[in-house]
Amino acid sequence: MTDTELAEPPDDEGRRAAGLLRPYAGGFAAVIVLQVIGAVAGLAPLLAVVEVGRVLLAPDPVDHGHVRLVVAAGAIGLLAKLLFTAAAAGVGHLLDGRVQLALRRQLAARLGRVPIGWLSRRRSGELAKLVGEDVGAVHPFIAHTPGELASAFVVPLVSLVYLFTVDWRLTLITLIPVVAAVALVPLMMTPARLREQADFDTAMTRIAISVLEFVQGIAVVKAFGGGERAHREFRVAADDFVAVFHRWVHGISPIAAGMQLVLSPPFVLLTVLTGGVALISGGGTAPADLLPFLLLGLGLTAPVAALGHGFDELQAARRAVGRIRDVLAVPPLPEPANPAVPHGHRVELRDVRFAYEPGRDVLRGIDLVLEPGTVTALVGPSGSGKSTLVQLLPRFADPTSGSVRLGGVDLRELDSRELYRQVSFVFQDVRLLRASVADNIALAVPDAGPEEVVRAARLANVHDRVLELPRGYETVIGEDARLSGGEAQRVALARALLADTPVLVLDEATSFADPRTEQAVRRALDTLREDRTVLVIAHRPETVLGADAVAVLEDGVIVEHGRPDELLDRDGRFAAIWRSRQAADSAGGGQRL
Numbered sequence: 226m227t228d229t230e231l232a233e234p235p236d237d238e239g240r241r242a243a244g245l246l247r248p249y250a251g252g253f254a255a256v257i258v259l260q261v262i263g264a265v266a267g268l269a270p271l272l273a274v275v276e277v278g279r280v281l282l283a284p285d286p287v288d289h290g291h292v293r294l295v296v297a298a299g300a301i302g303l304l305a306k307l308l309f310t311a312a313a314a315g316v317g318h319l320l321d322g323r324v325q326l327a328l329r330r331q332l333a334a335r336l337g338r339v340p341i342g343w344l345s346r347r348r349s350g351e352l353a354k355l356v357g358e359d360v361g362a363v364h365p366f367i368a369h370t371p372g373e374l375a376s377a378f379v380v381p382l383v384s385l386v387y388l389f390t391v392d393w394r395l396t397l398i399t400l401i402p403v404v405a406a407v408a409l410v411p412l413m414m415t416p417a418r419l420r421e422q423a424d425f426d427t428a429m430t431r432i433a434i435s436v437l438e439f440v441q442g443i444a445v446v447k448a449f450g451g452g453e454r455a456h457r458e459f460r461v462a463a464d465d466f467v468a469v470f471h472r473w474v475h476g477i478s479p480i481a482a483g484m485q486l487v488l489s490p491p492f493v494l495l496t497v498l499t500g501g502v503a504l505i506s507g508g509g510t511a512p513a514d515l516l517p518f519l520l521l522g523l524g525l526t527a528p529v530a531a532l533g534h535g536f537d538e539l540q541a542a543r544r545a546v547g548r549i550r551d552v553l554a555v556p557p558l559p560e561p562a563n564p565a566v567p568h569g570h571r572v573e574l575r576d577v578r579f580a581y582e583p584g585r586d587v588l589r590g591i592d593l594v595l596e597p598g599t600v601t602a603l604v605g606p607s608g609s610g611k612s613t614l615v616q617l618l619p620r621f622a623d624p625t626s627g628s629v630r631l632g633g634v635d636l637r638e639l640d641s642r643e644l645y646r647q648v649s650f651v652f653q654d655v656r657l658l659r660a661s662v663a664d665n666i667a668l669a670v671p672d673a674g675p676e677e678v679v680r681a682a683r684l685a686n687v688h689d690r691v692l693e694l695p696r697g698y699e700t701v702i703g704e705d706a707r708l709s710g711g712e713a714q715r716v717a718l719a720r721a722l723l724a725d726t727p728v729l730v731l732d733e734a735t736s737f738a739d740p741r742t743e744q745a746v747r748r749a750l751d752t753l754r755e756d757r758t759v760l761v762i763a764h765r766p767e768t769v770l771g772a773d774a775v776a777v778l779e780d781g782v783i784v785e786h787g788r789p790d791e792l793l794d795r796d797g798r799f800a801a802i803w804r805s806r807q808a809a810d811s812a813g814g815g816q817r818l
Contacts, residue, residue, distance in 0.1 A: 246324065246367070246546070249320060249323070249324055249367075252316065252320040252323070253320070253367075253371050255316050256313050256316050256317045256320065256371045256372055257371050257372070257374075257375045259309050259310075259312045259313035259316060259372075260309070260310065260313040260371065260372035260375040260376060261375045261376075261379050262305070262309045263305065263306045263307075263308070263309030263310035263312075263313060264306070264310075264375060264376040264379050264380045265379060265380075265383055266302045266303075266305035266306040266309060267302065267303070267306035267310075267380070268302070268380065268383055268384065268521075268524065269298055269299050269301070269302020269303065269305075269306075270299040270300075270302055270303045270306075271520045271521055271524055272299070272302075272387070272517075272521075273295045273296060273298055273299025273300075273302070274299070274516075274520060275516055275517040275520055275521070276295045277292055277295055277296065278513065278516045279513045279514075279516065279517075280292060280295075282512070282513040282516075283513065310372075313372050314368070314372070317367065317368040317369065317371065317372060318368050320367055320368070321363075321364055321367040321368040324363065324367050325360050325361070325363065325364070328360050328363070328549060329356055329360055331553055332355065332356050332360070332549065332552060332553065333356070335552060335553050335555065335557065336352065336552070338557035338558060338641075339555050339556075339557055339558075340557075340558055340621075340622045340623070343555055351430060351433075351434060353433065354429075354430055354433045354434075355548060355549065355552060358429075358433070358545075359545040359548055359549055360545070360549065362538075362541050362542050362545035363542050363545055363546055363549075364542070365538040365539060365542055366539060366542030366543065366546065370539055370542075380524055380525070381403065381524075381525045384521045384524050384525055385400075385525070387517070387521070388517060388518060388521060391514050391517055391518075392504070392509075392510050392514055392518075394500075394504060394509065394510075395497070395500060395501060395504060395510060395514070395515070395518050396518075398496065398497065398499075398500030398501075398518075399493075399496070399497050399500075399518050399521075399522045399525060400525070401496050402487045402488055402492055402493050402496055402522075402525075402526050403488075403525055403526055405487040406484050406487050406488050406526070409480055409483050409484050409487075410484075412480045413477065413480055413481075417476065418476060418477060421469070421472060421473040421476050421477070422473065422540060422541075422544070423544070424469045424472070424473070425469055425470065425473050426541070426544060427469075428462070428465050428466040428469040428470070429466065431462045431465065431466070432459075432462045432463060432466055434462075435458050435459045435462040436459065488526045490523055490526075493522050493523055493525075493526050494519060494522070494523075496522075497515070497518045497519055497522045498515075498519070501515040501518060501519075558620060558622070558623060558641075559637070560640065560641060561637065561638045561639070561640065564638065564639060564640035564643060565634045565635075565638040565639060566632075566634070566643070567631045567632025567633065567634045567639065567643075567647060568632045568633050568634075569597060569632040569633070570597050570631060570632055570647060570727035570728050570757070570758050571594070571595070571596060571597055571631075571632060571633070571758065572594070572595035572618065572629070572630070572631055572728060572758055572760070573593075573594050573595075573628075573629070573630040574591050574592060574593040574594075574614075574617070574627070574628075574629050574630075575592060575627050575628050575629075575630065576590055576591070576592060576626070576627040576628075577590070577591040577592075577614075577617065577624045577626075577627035577628070577629060578590060578591075578624060578625045578626045578627055579610075579613060579617065579622065579624050579625050580625050586625070586781060587610045587613050587781050588610050588613060588614060588624075588781045589780075589781040589782050590627075590782065591614065591627070591781075591782075591783060592783070593776055593783060593786070595728075595758045595759075595760055596758065596773075597727070597756070597757070597758050598756060598757070598758070599758065599759070599773040599774060600759040600760075600761060600771070600772045600773050600774075601759065601760050601761070601772060601773065601774045601775070601776060602761055602762075602763040602769045602772035602774070602775045602776070602789075603615065603760060603761065603762045603763065603775075603776050603778060604762075604763055604769060604775060604776070604777055604778070604799070604802065605777055605778035605779050606779065609778045609779050609780060609781065610778055610780075610781040611732075611762045611778055612652075612653070612732050612762065614778065615650070615730050615731075615732045615760060615762060616652075616732070617629050617636075618636075618648055618650070618728065618730050618760065619644070619645070619648050619649075619650050619730060620636045620637075620639075620641070620644055623636075623637060631644075631647060631648070631728065632647075645669075645726075646726065647726055647727055647728055648726055648727075648728040648729075648730065649669065649720075649721040649724040649726040649728070649729055649730070650721065650729070650730040650731070650732070651714065651717045651718050651720075651721045651729075651730070651731050651732065652717075652732040653714075653732050653762075655710070655713045655714050655716075655717045657702050657703075657708070657713055657716060657717070658702070659701065659702060659703040659704065660701060660702065661696075661698065661699050661700060661701055661702075662691050662694065662697075662698045662699070662700050662702060662716065663675070663678050663698040663699065665702060665716055665720060666678050666681055666682060666698075666716060666719045666720050666723055667720075667723060668720055669720060669721075669723065669724040670723050670724060670725075673723055675698070677723060678698065678719075678723065679698075680723075681719040681720070681722045681723035682698075682716075682719045684719065684722050685715045685716070685718040685719035685722060686715060687712060687715035687716055687718075687719055690712055690715075694706045702716075718731075726757075727756070727757055727758060728757065728758045728759075728760075729757055729758070729759045729760075730759075730760050730761075731759070731760070731761040731762065732762050769789055770789050772789060773788070774786065774787065774788060775787065775788070775789050775792055775799060777792070777798050777799050777802070779798065784797075784798050785797050785798050785799050
C-alpha cells in the first residue's frame with residue numbers, strides 16, 4: 226500500500242470498513258442491543274445508592290420497605306448488567322472469530338486469483354502482515370467498539386435525562402469534563418496526526434518485512450558472510466520505526482494526557498463539588514441533590530474515557546480494514562461468461578508478449594507449439610523469461626498481447642476449474658501443506674485411494690523416502706518430519722502425476738534433485754509422454770537430450786527451436802550452451818542449461 230492510501234481520510238476509511246463488514250450487520254446489532262441493555266441496567270445500582278441516600282438524608286422517618294425495594298432493584302440491575310454485558314462480550318468475540326476467518330479466506334481466495342504481476346510487485350512480508358497482523362487488528366473494531374460506542378452514548382443519555390429532572394444547572398456543570406474531552410477529539414484527527422499514524426503503520430510494515438526476509442535468508446547469510454549487511458537493514462528499519470514512534474508520541478501524548486485529565490474521577494468530582502457547593506451555598510439546591518451528580522457524574526465520563534483509551538486501536542483497525550479492502554478490490558483474472566471446452570490438449574503460444582510493468586516486456590513475440598505426446602524442454606540463461614513463460618500455461622497471468630491456446634481455445638475463454646482439470650504444474654519454489662504426506666499428494670484428487678497415491682509417489686521416486694518417515698504416508702509434514710528441498714519437489718511432482726492432467730508444466734521441478742532422482746523422474750516423463758503434453762524447464766543435459774523438442778529462450782525471445790540433435794548440428798546458441806556444459810564437467814564444475 227502507498228502512503229497516500231494509508232493516510233486516506235477517516236471518512237473514506239469508515240465507509241470502506243462499513244462496506245466490508247456489512248454482511249455481519251445482524252451480529253453487530255445483537256452485540257449493541259445486549260450492550261445497551263447491560264449498560265442501562267448498570268445504572269440501577271447507582272440510582273439505588275442515590276435513592277437510598279436521599280431517603281436517609283430526608284427529615285422524614287425512614288421507610289424501610291422502600292429502602293429494601295430500592296436495594297433489591299439495584300441488585301437485580303447489577304446482575305442484569307453482568308449477564309447482558311457478558312453475553313455482549315461473548316457474542317462480540319464469536320463474531321470477531323467469524324469475521325477474521327472469513328477475511329482470511331477471502332484474502333487467500335483473492336490472492337490466489339490476482340495476476341502474478343500484481344503479486345510480483347509486493348514483498349512477502351507485506352502480504353504476511355496483511356493476512357496476519359492486519360486481520361488481527363480488526364479485533365477491537367469488532368469485539369469491543371460496538372459495545373463501547375453503545376455505552377458511550379446510551380449511559381450518558383439516560384443519566385442526563387435523570388439528572389435534568391433533579392437540577393438542570395448542576396447537570397450542565399457535570400457535563401463540563403465530557404464537553405472538554407470531546408473538544409480534544411478533533412485534535413487527534415488533524416492531517417498531521419493522520420500522517421504520523423500512517424508513517425507508524427509503514428514503519429511497522431518495513432520491520433515485519435526486514436525480519437521475515439532475514440529469517441528466510443538466514444542460511445544464505447551465514448554461508449556467504451552477509452550477516453552484517455542483513456543486520457544493518459534490520460537496524461535501519463528499527464531506527465526508522467523509533468524515530469517515527471517518537472514523533473507520533475510527541476504529537477499525540479499532550480492531547481491524550483489532556484483527555485485523561487479531564488475525564489479522570491478526581492477532576493470530575495472536583496468539578497461537580499465546586500459547582501454543587503456554590504449552588505448549595507446560594508440556596509439554589511438541596512445538599513441531598515448533590516449525591517446523584519457525584520455518582521452519575523463518574524458514570525457520564527467512564528464510557529467516554531474507555532472509548533478514548535481504545536482510540537488508537539480503533540484508528541489502527543480502521544486503517545487495517547482499509548488495506549484489507551484494497552487487496553480484496555484488486556481485480557482477479559477475469560472468468561468467461563460463456564466458457565468454452567478445449568478439443569484435445571495441443572498447446573499454442575501465438576505472438577505472446579508479457580510485461581509485469583508497462584513498457585518493459587519480459588516476453589516478446591513468443592510463438593511455440595507443444596504437441597500432445599511430446600516433452601518440450603525450455604532452456605536459457607537466468608532472467609531470460611523461462612519461469613514467466615511457463616506460468617502463462619496455468620494462467621497465473623494473461624499475456625499483454627497475443628494468446629495462449631489449449632485445444633484450440635484461448636485460456637481466457639476457459640473456466641478456471643476446467644483449466645486445472647487440464648493443466649497441472651510443479652514449480653521450483655515448492656510449498657507443502659502442514660498435513661500428511663498422503664494428503665499433500667492427493668491434494669488435487671481428494672478421493673484418491675492409497676494405491677493411487679503410492680503409484681504416484683513411486684513414479685516421482687519419493688516412495689522409499691516416505692516409508693522411512695515416522696508414520697509413512699500418514700506423517701504430518703512440518704510436525705512429524707521435515708523434508709529437504711528435493712524431497713518436497715518430488716512430493717509436489719507426485720501430486721501433479723496423481724492429478725493425471727493432459728498437460729504437465731515443470732518449472733525446474735528437479736532443481737534440488739540428485740542425478741539418481743532426476744533419472745527416475747525422466748523415466749516418469751517417458752511414461753507420461755505417451756498421452757500428455759509436457760513442458761519442462763531443464764537445466765541438465767540428460768533431461769534436454771531426452772526431450773522431443775528444445776526451445777532456447779534469451780531475453781524474452783525464442784532464438785532456437787527444434788530437436789536436440791538438430792540444434793547441436795546447427796552449431797548455434799544451444800550448441801554453445803552444450804559445449805559450455807561439457808567444458809564445465811571436464812573442469813569438475815557444473816552449469817545449468
